[in-house]
Every structure is written in structure tokens, then in C-alpha cells.
Amino acid sequence: MPNSKVDKTASRLTLIATSLGFLLIILDVTVVNVALERIKVALETDVSGLQWVVNAYTLVFASLLLTGGALADRFGAKPIFVSGFALFTAASLVCGCAASISVLVAGRVVQGVGAALCVPASLALVSASFPDAADRARAVSIWAGVGGLALAAGPVVGGVMVDRLGWPSIFFLNIPLGVIGLWITLGYAPSGSRTAGRGLDPLGQVLAIVGLAGLTFGFIESGGLGWTHPLVVAGFAVFAMAAASFLLAEARSADPMLPLSLFSTPAVGAASLVGLLTNFAYYGLMFVLSLFFQATKGYSPLVTGLAFLPMTALVTIANLAAGAFTARFGPRLPMALGQALAAFGYFALAGTDAGTSYVTIVGPLLAAGIGVAMTVPSMTVAVLTSVEKQRAGIASGVLNAARQTGGVIGVGVFGSLVAEPHGFLGGMHLALLLAGVALTIGCLVSAIGVRYRTAAAVTEC
Numbered sequence: 121m122p123n124s125k126v127d128k129t130a131s132r133l134t135l136i137a138t139s140l141g142f143l144l145i146i147l148d149v150t151v152v153n154v155a156l157e158r159i160k161v162a163l164e165t166d167v168s169g170l171q172w173v174v175n176a177y178t179l180v181f182a183s184l185l186l187t188g189g190a191l192a193d194r195f196g197a198k199p200i201f202v203s204g205f206a207l208f209t210a211a212s213l214v215c216g217c218a219a220s221i222s223v224l225v226a227g228r229v230v231q232g233v234g235a236a237l238c239v240p241a242s243l244a245l246v247s248a249s250f251p252d253a254a255d256r257a258r259a260v261s262i263w264a265g266v267g268g269l270a271l272a273a274g275p276v277v278g279g280v281m282v283d284r285l286g287w288p289s290i291f292f293l294n295i296p297l298g299v300i301g302l303w304i305t306l307g308y309a310p311s312g313s314r315t316a317g318r319g320l321d322p323l324g325q326v327l328a329i330v331g332l333a334g335l336t337f338g339f340i341e342s343g344g345l346g347w348t349h350p351l352v353v354a355g356f357a358v359f360a361m362a363a364a365s366f367l368l369a370e371a372r373s374a375d376p377m378l379p380l381s382l383f384s385t386p387a388v389g390a391a392s393l394v395g396l397l398t399n400f401a402y403y404g405l406m407f408v409l410s411l412f413f414q415a416t417k418g419y420s421p422l423v424t425g426l427a428f429l430p431m432t433a434l435v436t437i438a439n440l441a442a443g444a445f446t447a448r449f450g451p452r453l454p455m456a457l458g459q460a461l462a463a464f465g466y467f468a469l470a471g472t473d474a475g476t477s478y479v480t481i482v483g484p485l486l487a488a489g490i491g492v493a494m495t496v497p498s499m500t501v502a503v504l505t506s507v508e509k510q511r512a513g514i515a516s517g518v519l520n521a522a523r524q525t526g527g528v529i530g531v532g533v534f535g536s537l538v539a540e541p542h543g544f545l546g547g548m549h550l551a552l553l554l555a556g557v558a559l560t561i562g563c564l565v566s567a568i569g570v571r572y573r574t575a576a577a578v579t580e581c
Contacts, residue, residue: 130308131249135259137304138242139266141205144294144301145235146267148212149178149403149527150274153410154421155287162287165221171340171535174407175528176225179336180232181239182524183329186377189240189517190321196311197244202302204237209298216291227291243516247504248310257447260504264497265442275410279425321377327366328377332528334358339532382518387451387506390569391499392519394455396526397562398499401466401555402492404530408538408548416474416544430482431489438493445494451502454494455566462491463559470552473545491559495566502570530555 152159156170163169192200211230218224246263250256281289338355345352370376383389413424445454465487472481503519533554537547 130310131259133304133308134245134249134310135262137301137309138201138245139263140297140301140304141201141208141238141242142263143266143270144297145181145208145238146270147274147277148231148235148291148294149174150270150406151278151281151290152177152274153406154275154278154414154424155282155290156407156410157414158282158287158421159221159224163218163221163224167535167539168340169221169225171407171531172225173221173228174403174531175336175340176228177232177235178403178524178527178531179332180229180329181235182521182528183332184233184236184325185240185517185521185524186328187321187325187517188236188238189515190377191237192241192244192517197241197248198305198309198311200237201241201245201309202305204234204241205298205302205305206234208234208238209294209302210234212291212294212298216288218288239520240517243500243504245305245309254447257501257505260501261442261446261497264500265493267496269493275406275428276425279421279423279428283420283422283425321370321373321375323369324366324373324377327362327369331359331362331366332525334362336528336532339529339536342536378518382515385506387502387570388515388518390565391451391455391502392522393565393569394459394495394562395499395519395523396529397558397565398459398462398492398495399523399526400530400533401462401559402488402530403527404534404551404555405466405469405488407531408534408551411538412472412544412548427478427481428485428489431485438490442494442497446498446501450570451498451505452566452570454498455502455570456563458491458494458498459559459563459566460491461494462488463556463563465489465491466552466556466559470549470556472548472552495562 152174156173159165159173160170165173188200188204208231211227211234215224215227215231218227243260243263246259247256250259277293278290281293334355334357336355338352338359341349341355342352366378367380370378370380383392410424413419413427414421419427442454442458465484468484468487469481500516500519503515506515534548534551537551538544539547
């Protein structure tokens with residue numbers, strides 16, 4: 121059989137290259153948080169400007185992920201991954217050289233385009249490189265685990281680099297690593313399967329971008345303008361109209377960017393919702409706690425990064441445990457446990473103030489980080505073991521679009537609450553309580569919406 125001839129070395133190198141790409145893409149979501157205070161001073165901006173630095177990337181990333189999945193299915197995962205990775209790497213140079221907030225935000229937008237092309241294609245390449253179902257499940261767990269590690273490692277890496285080399289260094293880091301990843305991919309990755317005639321659904325894409333842009337604008341500007349300001353209300357109204365039009369267009373389209381039939385499988389809908397809730401809480405936490413550590417506690421970027429180090433160290437172990445749990449029991453158990461543990465961490469952090477010692481903070485931080493690390497690999501396996509192999513690209517796009525949309529909302533909500541007149545700490549406490557409630561809902565969704573799958577069931581997919 122042709123699949124039995126897949127070279128193991130090439131498969132492993134492909135996993136390294138795709139995981140490296142995923143690591144840099146996810147790292148750029150969180151690494152920037154510890155640089156926010158330095159960026160604020162260097163580029164003379166405010167909290168709203170900082171929110172756009174974070175959300176310009178995640179907004180475009182979330183908006184274009186489904187198109188990235190469709191392109192990978194239509195033209196092959198390898199050329200789309202290479203194109204996206206190259207664009208992301210080039211945009212990182214622009215970000216590092218930015219001398220104004222507008223140029224930095226523009227560079228982050230282009231980074232988001234590259235990231236959206238990369239992620240679905242990278243997962244499709246992993247799937248194509250490991251034809252054996254058990255090997256594929258392990259490879260997917262490694263790939264997803266690298267993303268979970270990047271989420272937690274971002275503050276530590278960013279803190280060290282910003283403190284020692286300045287904030288532009290967090291973007292310059294992507295350039296040599298991106299070149300290495302591209303070289304490996306071009307030399308060893310398979311082309312991936314293609315779906316002839318796969319449409320791109322431009323109407324759906326435009327509506328998705330408009331809707332998420334309206335939602336992001338509403339949340340970010342509500343902090344400075346107030347929730348009832350006409351521009352803020354207009355942003356939310358645009359989101360509501362675009363979202364309704366998007367669902368209608370996708371239901372009627374012969375070749376939609378978001379096949380609603382995917383959600384006929386309960387695990388896909390449940391995992392996507394859990395991904396949204398997870399990133400809502402986690403991205404919001406990283407944004408607001410980085411500001412808390414530096415502006416309220418007086419930590420330097422380096423100390424802020426090191427404050428997250430215990431969480432980062434245990435995330436690797438939690439990722440491995442999640443992969444083993446998923447292979448043995450299926451994705452439902454680690455998803456539910458991860459959400460419950462993370463919810464506990466957020467509720468425990470909700471009483472933090474300027475006088476709270478770091479020793480008191482670190483326990484809840486560990487719970488939040490380990491909870492996310494347990495959830496991410498298992499939710500990815502839940503989706504990929506529920507769809508046909510030829511739909512791996514679009515299924516990955518759906519899951520990651522939901523996750524990045526959650527991140528956009530999280531940064532917007534947390535940022536708007538800490539910018540409210542009642543003060544930073546009051547807004548932070550409310551945001552953390554909301555995040556804990558969201559993760560509690562995610563725990564219930566995981567337990568109810570994802571069916572129990574044994575190792576044999578996973579292997580057969």
C-alpha cells in the first residue's frame with residue numbers, strides 16, 4: 121500500500137516543521153503581552169492602542185482561518201503552509217522595525233493573514249504524514265501540545281527578550297526560526313490531498329471579517345467611550361447583522377467556507393465552543409495579568425515573564441498527560457477535567473489585589489495553565505477523529521477560528537472592563553469571574569457534548 125511507504129524521517133521532520141510554525145504563531149499571541157508597557161511608552165499609545173496590537177493579529181487570524189482551511193483542501197496543504205509561513209515571517213520583520221503604533225498594527229494584520237494560512241494547512245500536513253491512525257493521534261497531540269506550550273511560554277520568552285533586547289526582539293525571533301521551518305517543509309513535507317473544485321466563498325469571507333471587526337471594535341472602544349456610545353452600539357449592531365447574514369449565506373451556499381453540516385457531529389460543535397471559551401478566558405487573563413504585574417505590582421518585563429514560569433514548566437507535563445489520557449480514554453475526560461481545573465484557577469484569582477503576594481497568586485495560575493494544557497490537545501483530537509480525512513483542513517479551520525474568536529472577545533472584554541471608570545482592579549475582578557463562569561460552562565459542554573471514545577475507537581478513525 122502507498123501509505124506504508126511514507127518515510128518515517130520525512131514524517132518526523134514534517135511534524136517538527138509544522139509544530140515550529142504553530143509554536144511561533146501561537147507564541148505571537150501571548151509573547152506581546154509582557155511588552156505592552158514598553159510599547160505603550162515607545163510608541164506613545166494608550167490601552168485602546170495596546171488592545172489593537174493584540175487583537176489586530178487575532179482578529180485577522182480568526183477571520184481568515186476558514187478560508188485558510190478551504191485553500192489547503194483545494195490547492196494542497198504544502199503550498200498553502202509555505203505561503204502562509206513566509207508571509208508571517210516577513211511581517212514579523214515589519215513589526216520589529218515599526219516606529220509608530222499604526223505600522224505595528226498593520227504588521228500584526230499581515231502576520232494574522234499568514235497565521236490563518238498556516239494553521240489549518242499545518243494540521244492537514246500532520247494528518248497526511250502519519251497514515252497510521254494511532255501514530256496520527258500521537259502526532260496531533262504533540263502538535264497541539266506545542267501550541268499549548270507556546271501559550272504558556274509566551275510571557276516567559278517575551279519577558280526575557282524585552283528586558284534584555286527590547287520589545288522589537290520578540291518579532292525578530294520569528295525570522296531565523298521561520299526560515300528553518302520553511303527549509304524543512306520544502307524539503308520533506310508531503311503535498312497533502314486536494315479537493316477538486318473546492319470553492320472559496322468570498323461572500324461568507326467578507327461577512328465573517330465584517331462581523332468580527334464590528335465585535336472587536338465594540339469591545340475595545342467600549343472601555344474609553346462607554347457601552348452606550350453610538351459608535352460602540354453600531355459596532356455590535358454590525359456584528360449582529362453580519363453574523364446573521366453569514367449563517368444564512370452559508371446555509372444557502374453550494375460550497376460554503378463553513379459547512380454547517382460539520383456541526384451535525386456533536387463533538388465538532390462541542391469542541392469548537394469549548395475552544396472559544398478556553399481562549400476567551402486565557403487570552404484575556406494574559407492581557408490583564410501582564411498589565412497587573414507591571415502597572416500595579418511594579419514588576420519589570422523580565423520579572424513579569426518569570427512570574428509565569430512555574431505555570432510554563434508544568435504545562436509540558438500536562439500536555440503529555442493530556443495526550444496519554446486522550447489515547448487511553450478519548451478526548452472527553454481530559455477536556456472536562458481541564459475546563460474544571462482552569463475554572464477553579466480563575467475563581468481563585470478573582471480576589472487578587474496590589475497587596476496579594478505572588479505565592480498566593482501562583483497556585484491559581486498553575487491551575488489555569490494546566491487546565492488549558494489538558495484541554496487543547498484533547499479538543500483537537502475530538503474534532504479530527506470525528507470528520508473524514510479529506511475535511512481535516514476545514515475542520516481544523518473551524519476549531520481554530522472558534523478559538524481565536526474567543527481570544528479576540530477575551531482581550532476586548534477584559535481590556536474594556538479594566539479601562540472602566542471603576543478602576544483597573546475592579547474591572548479585573550469582574551473579568552476573572554466571567555472567565556470562571558465561561559470555563560464552568562465549557563466543562564459541562566465537554567462532559568455532555570463529546571461522546572466517550574476508547575483508545576480503540578480513536579484508532580479506528
